[in-house]
Amino acid sequence: MKNKIKELSVPLLAVTIALIIGALIILYLGENPMNAYYYLFSGAVNSPRAIARTLLEATPMIFTGLALLVAFKARLFNIGAQGQLIMGGLAAAAIGAFVKNNLINNVVIVLIVAAIAGFIWASFAGYLKARLGVHEVITTIMLNYIAMSFEQYCLNYPLKAGGPMGPSPQTPPVSEMARLPLLMPGTKEALNIGFIIALIAAVIIWFLFKKTVLGYEIKAVGHNPTASENAGINVKWIVMLTMGISGLLAGLGGAERILGGVTQYTYRQGSMAEYGFDGIAVALLGKNHPLGVVIAAILFAALRVGGRSMQFNTNIPSQIIIIIQAIIILLIAAENMFKAVIYKKKEAN
C-alpha cells in the first residue's frame, strides 16, 4: 500500500506544481488565478453538456494513451500515435463515406479496418526496430510526417467531397450504418459509444498485462530483451506485435473521431488535432497504468474544455493549457528528482 501511495504522489505533485506555475503565468498576465481556475474547472463539469464534451474530448486520448502504454511496456517509444490515428481515421472515412455495400460499410467492419490500418502503420516501425535496430522514435516521427502529408493528399484528392474541385478539403459524411451510436444525444454533444469502447479497451489492456502469457512476455522483453531471447521468447515478433497493438489502439481512436460525429461524421483538416502527442503526456501522467491513463485523459480533457470556458470568461488564451501540459511532462521526466528529494527528507529524519 505504501508503494501505491508513493507511486501516486509523483503525478499528483506534477499536476499541482504545473497548476501553480500556470497560476503564476496568469498572474503575470494580469488576471486573477482563482477566478481563471474557477472557470477552468467548472467549465468542464458544470452541466451535462460540459461533462459530455469533456468525456468526448477524453476519448481519443484514452486510445492514444493506451497505445503509448502498451508500447512502453516493451520499452518502445511510440511517438507515431498521431500518424496511426490519421491512418485509422482515413481508413474509416474511406470506407464509411465511399463504400456503398453495407456488408462492408458498417460500424463493426469499418472499426476493424481502421484498427488494422493503425496496426500496420505502427508495426512497420516495429519491424525496422526488430530486424534492423532502427530507433523507433525517429521512424515513428518520420511516419507521422508522411501520414500528415498523406492526409493532406487524401483530403484534397481521392477522398475529397465533390472531388478535387470540391469546395473544401474534407470527406463526405460517413453513411448511417457506419456511425457510432450517441450516448447523450440530449446534450447536442457527440459523446458516443466510442467512449465505452475506449474504457473496454483499458480493461482489456489491464487484463493483458496482469494475467496473460503475452503480457508476461512483452514485459520481459521490455525489461531484458537478451534474457528473453535466451528464454526462447521471439523478441523480434514481440516488438513488432507490441507496436502493432499500440497502433491498433491509436487507429481505433482515429476511427472514433470520424464515426462518432464530433466533426459531423466527416474527416476534415484538424480532425485528429494533437491527440497522438497528448497520448504521450497521458501515458506518462497515468504512470503507464490503464486506470491512470483513463483518469489522466479525462483530466487533460477537462483542462482543455474548461480552458475554452476560461478563455471566454477571462483574457487568458486557452493555449496556456498546452503550457501546463508540457510542464507536467517535464516534471514527470524529473521523477527521479522527486525521489531524490524524498530520500533527503528520510536522511534528515
Add this chain to the structure above:
Amino acid sequence: MSNYILEMKNIRKTFLGGKVVANDDITLKILKGEKHAIVGENGAGKSTLMKILNGLYEPTSGEIYFHGNKISIDNPGEAAKIGIGMVYQHFMLVPTLTVAENMILGVEPKKGIQLDIETARAEVRRVSEKYGLAINPDSKVSELSVGMQQRVEILKILFKGANLLVFDEPTAVLTPGEVKELYKIMDNLIEEGKTIIFITHKLQEVLDIGDNITVIRRGKDVGTLTVKEATKEKIANMMVGRAVLFEVERPEVTLGKELLIVNDLMVKDDKGLMAVDEISFDIKAGEVFGIAGVEGNGQTELIEALTGLRKTETGTIVIEGKGITNLSPKEITLEGVAHIPEDRHKRAAVSEYDVEENLAFGVHREKYMSKNKITLDFSKMRKDALDFIKKYDIRPTDPNIIFGRMSGGNQQKVIVARELEKDHKFIIASQPTRGVDIGAIESIHNMILQEKKRGNAILVVSAELSEVMNLSDRIAVMFHGKIMDIIDRKDATEEKLGILMAGGTLDEK
C-alpha cells in the same frame, strides 16, 4: 615513527541515508614495502573500501593516515597526488583511444589550445622504459591483449607517481602464464620501493604472493593475519563465519554412452572472425565435461551455438541421436538442453520480476499456460515456486521478492533451480559460481554433481581453473577457438592446463 605507510582507522561508509552499510568500522594497516591481501566475499565491502582510498567515495566516518599524517582524499586526482594508484578489475581504459591518449587523460599536455600528443607519446616511452614494461604508445587499446591492457593500467598510475598500488582482482582475466608475468612485475615494483595492496578471492594466490592478509566479512574487518599463520581453510572460515568445504564429494557413477556429440563445429563471432574453429568433442551420460580457458577464446560463441543463439558455419551438434544444429532456442530447450548462462543479470533472468516469475521464465508456455491458452496458471506457478525455494534452499523464502534485490548466491540458486527442474538430458553451466559467495558455491557445485546420478551430460565452462578441476571428469582447454587438448581428471594439473591455456602443447618436453 610508524612503519605503516597507510592506516585506515574505523572506516564507516553508508549509502541511501544509512539504509545500506557497506563498511562498518574497518581498520586496515599497511606496512611499507609489503604485499597486503584483502579478501572477502562479493559485496563484503572490499571494493567500497578501496574506492574510499582512491578518492571516489568519502567515508561517512573514520580517519585515514598516510605516512603518519592524517589526510582526506576528496577525489581520484588527490589520491594520485599523494601517490595512491589503483589498477581496477574492469580496466579504466577507453578502447577507442590509443595507449598514449589513455595514459595522459586528466593531465593532458597542451600546446596552446591543442592537445600535445607528441609529449604524451614521449612520456609513455619514458615510463615504460623506467619500469621495464614495454608498450607501443600508438596502439589502440582495443587491439591489445588483456595482459597488455593491464600493463597500460599499471603504467598509467606509475606515470602519475604512484607509490602505493592497489590491484583489484588482478588475475581474474589472465592466463596462468600472464599471471606469472604479473607476479614478476609486482616483485619488481616492490624492489623499486613501492607498496602493494591486492584484492582477490583466490585464496591460493594470497598464500603464494601475499605477506599479510586482512579479511572482510559483511562490511566488518574480521582480522588480519600473516601468510605464515594462514591456511586456505582458516581464511575461508573467517570470510564466511563457518567451516567451508573446498572439494565437494563426487558421486560414484559409471558413465554411459555418448549423449552429446559435437563435430567440426565452426562459429563466427560478431565481428565475422572464426571464434569456434573446428571443434569436436563428446560428453557421455553422467559425465562432467569441463572447458577451461581464459574468457574470450570462443567459449561464449560455443555455448551460443549449443543453445541456438548463434548460427553455425559448419559442423553438427547431436543430442542422443537427434541433430539440434541451428535450431531455435525454444526448439533446443524442448530437446532437453538446460543452460545456466554466464551473466545471469543479462542473460538468465529479469531483475524486475520476482522469484516466482523468474522460476517460470523460459518454461512459462510449457509448464504454466492455462487451458484457455491465453492466461498464466498463477496458482501452479506459486506452488512450484514454493517447492523449489525449499528444495534449493533459496533465501529469502518469499516467492514475491524481486530478483534484483537478492544476493548473488541466491539469484544463482534460482537460475539453477529453474534449469535443473526442466526436462533435460544436457545441462550447460557457464561460470556457474561467478559472483557467488563462498557459502553458496558449495551447494551449487553439489547440485551440478548430482546431475551425474541422473545420467545427464554436463558441460561446465569456467575461467576458474580450480572449479573446472574440482568438478570435471575430463577437461578440455580452449585457446583461440580450438581445443588444445582433452585431459582426464586424474592426469590434470594446473601446470599442464596453464600451458594449454596459453596456447602451448604438452608434447614439448
Add this chain to the structure above:
Amino acid sequence: MSIIISLILATIRQAAPILITAIGGMFSEVTGVVNIGLEGMMLMGAFTAAVGSYYTGNPYLGILSGMLAGGLMALIHGVLSIKYKGDQTVSGVAINLFASGFTVFMLRVLFNQAGNTPAVPKAPAIAGMSVIVILIYILAIASHFFLYRTVTGLRMRTVGEHPLAADTVGINVYKIRYFGVIMSGMLAGLGGAYLSLGALSQFTKDMSAGRGFIALAALVFGKWTPKGVIFASLLFGFADALQTLMQQYVRIIPPQFIQMFPYILTIGALAGVIGKAVAPAASGKAYDKGE
C-alpha cells in the same frame, strides 16, 4: 545549368539548419547524453531569434537570443538527465512538447496571432547566402578540429565511452556532459535562428517541421563524426531542395507525395545504415558513481 547551380545552392542552404543541429546533437551524444529534444530546441531558437530581432531591431541580437534560448532548453534537459538521472528520451520528448506549446502560446500573448509573427529584421546575406549559413559551415568544420585536437574534445570522447574511467582520472563527468548538452542546445538554436532569420524573416508555427529529428538521423547516418554528419546533412538538404524543386516543375506527382520525400529518405538511410553504426558506448545511460 542554372537549375543545377540553384539546386546546389539550395542544397547548401537547406542542409544548414540540419547540419548545425546535428553537430550539436553530436556534441551531446559524444559525451553520452542522448538529445531527442533537438527539435524543440530548434523551434525555441527560431521563435526566440524572431522575437529578439523584432524587439531589438537587430538580427544579430536575434541570433544570439535564439542560441541562448536553445541553450536554456538544453540546460533543463541536462539537469533532468545528468543531475537527476531521468530517462533521457522522456526528457527530450517533454522538451519538444513544451517548445511546441510554448511558442504557440507566446505567439498569442506577444503578437495576438495564431500562425506566425509579423515580419522581423532578417539577417544579411553575402552573395545571396545568409551569413548564418556561412557561420554554420565554419562551425561545422571547426567542430572536427575541436573534437579531435583539443583536450576538451578528448575528454568529451572519453566521458561518452567510459565515464568511470574519466572519473577515476579526475575528469568531472557531469561538467563535461553539461557542456556537451548546452552546446547542443545552442547550436540547435542557431539552426532555428536560420529558419526564422535566414530562410524567412519571421517565425511560423511549427516551422522546424521535423528537422530536429532529421538531424538525429543525420547524426546516426554520419556515424557521430563531424565529417560524416556534414555529408549526411548535405544529403538530407539535397532531398529537401529537390523536393521544393520538384513541386515547382513536376506536375504529375501530387505535391504532398513530394513533400514526403525527405522523411522517406530518412527512414531509408537509417534502415540501410544501422547495424554498422556504433554509438558512443555510454550513450543514453546516466552516470552514477554508486554503480
